[in-house]
Amino acid sequence: MLEPIEAGLSIPSVLAKIDVLSDLSIVIPTFHEVENIPIILDRINRLKEAYDLTLEVLFMDDGSNDGSVEAVIASGYSWAKLIERTGPRGLSAAVIDGFERARYTVLICMDCDLSHPVEVIPQMVLALATGQQFAVGSRYVSGGSTDDDWGIFRYLNSRVATLLARPLTKVSDPMSGFFAMRREDFLNSDDLNPVGYKIALEIIVKCHFNNVAEIPIHFSDRIHGESKLTLTEQLKYLKHVRRLYLHSFSNAMHLLQFLVVGASGVVVNLSVLSLLLLLNLPDTICLAGGIAVSVVTNFLLNRRFTFSYARDRSIGKQFLGFISVSSFGIVVNYLVAMSASKSGLADLTYGLHLSALAGISCGMFFNYIGNRYVVFRKTRIHSDRAK
Structure with missing residues (x-):
């Protein structure tokens, strides 16, 4: 300088x-x-x-x-x-x-x-x-x-x-x-x-x-x-x-925001899980309910903040894409959580919560890659200012 x-x-x-x-x-x-x-x-x-x-x-x-x-x-x-x-x-x-x-x-x-x-x-x-x-x-x-x-x-x-x-x-x-x-x-x-x-x-x-x-x-x-x-x-x-x-710092910032939204999804997931447990519903229903609600809130927050450059596109198509790309992560999330639950972890205090948290972590990385580069991929627009 x-x-x-x-x-x-x-x-x-x-x-x-x-x-x-x-x-x-x-x-x-x-x-x-x-x-x-x-x-x-x-x-x-x-x-x-x-x-x-x-x-x-x-x-x-x-x-x-x-x-x-x-x-x-x-x-x-x-x-x-x-x-x-x-x-x-x-x-x-x-x-x-x-x-x-x-x-x-x-x-x-x-x-x-x-x-x-x-x-x-x-x-x-x-x-x-x-x-x-x-x-x-x-x-x-x-x-x-x-x-x-x-x-x-x-x-x-x-x-x-x-x-x-x-x-x-x-x-x-x-x-x-x-x-x-x-x-x-x-x-x-x-x-x-x-x-x-x-x-x-x-x-x-x-x-x-x-x-x-x-x-x-x-x-x-x-x-x-x-x-x-x-x-x-x-x-x-x-x-x-x-x-x-x-x-x-495109990649680092998008990942950071995705993780922040994911963290908020954890709070939503566990809150819904706790509410359903209070209703004495089966573990499978409680886990599925927490996942379903957190998926919706994660989609809305990621569309609004993490990938805000894509907000002007069809929300319906993006949601379907989000579900499709995230489906693998959702399955991993559910299977890992259920596996941890059946292994005896659920017998511990807050055990089912820990099982859910393990499943969330396993699905997070795949979800980010799929959403960053498929569902919310960037469209390059070149300026014509110099023409």
Whole structure:
């Protein structure tokens, strides 16, 4: 990974030699940011004039209806426009939408709340020009900082979120919303499907970026408007991280989730078994009842969580496939449990429960392989973004 670039680095002469990376598309997602739009445009204009850049600024607005359109028009900058989005709302979706509409060589994402220093953009461009795949404005490398009144809760929230992302990337601040990349890399990416607001983490993971330049920035608190970081967005982040874990550690994560669902099935199995025993039913009926109910709950949970990518397919066909593939495991489960029961294990305290547990364990592995690669097999869908 590239060492952080010093904030005071002088680069006008370098940028002058890199015409291919001097054309910028700056994408700024907005929602109720009308007061900040004129300020950020003036800052970008100063940068444009200082380095003689060719650029466009795309405000991707999620239906603010607060005068943002008029604010962009009133600025008088022909290279700036606001696009009123009609697709799915959300910061990440807005950024992807903006990148798809962008025309120039370098794509830059930044917030409209004035927390990101426009003046650092040339350093990001320089990082890309010197061979890095991705450049991110970082609060957590040497030279980076945040406002003093950030607050302990906000600091801990950011640190915990970063810690959860550590198995996915070694970047110090993958939560940053200030980053740059080449347009060609974005066009060659596929399967971008972020949840919530952490689009940089999504791109780093899905594009397999290993060479990431971390540019130290001072992260300022917003002056106008309200923060979009809500509890709902934080919960979306957890969902997003789970998706990225599944993407990066597919087999291990699917197996782990399958085992967790299987563990819940054990609880269901033994609970139903206990209930039927209380009704003084025969052992065979008690065992069969526990297995039957747990099979249904396991199917529903696996379809909803473990193999969620297949939820849009026919539930009836999947259930029949689940039963067919799991039938061998069910038979093994039942035979092992009955064998253990007849061997005298059932004479012990909770003996029948132990017999059932032995049968469950024996059928688990076969069930996973069959369901992972047969019933809920993945269907590859290739992106046509680069076409």
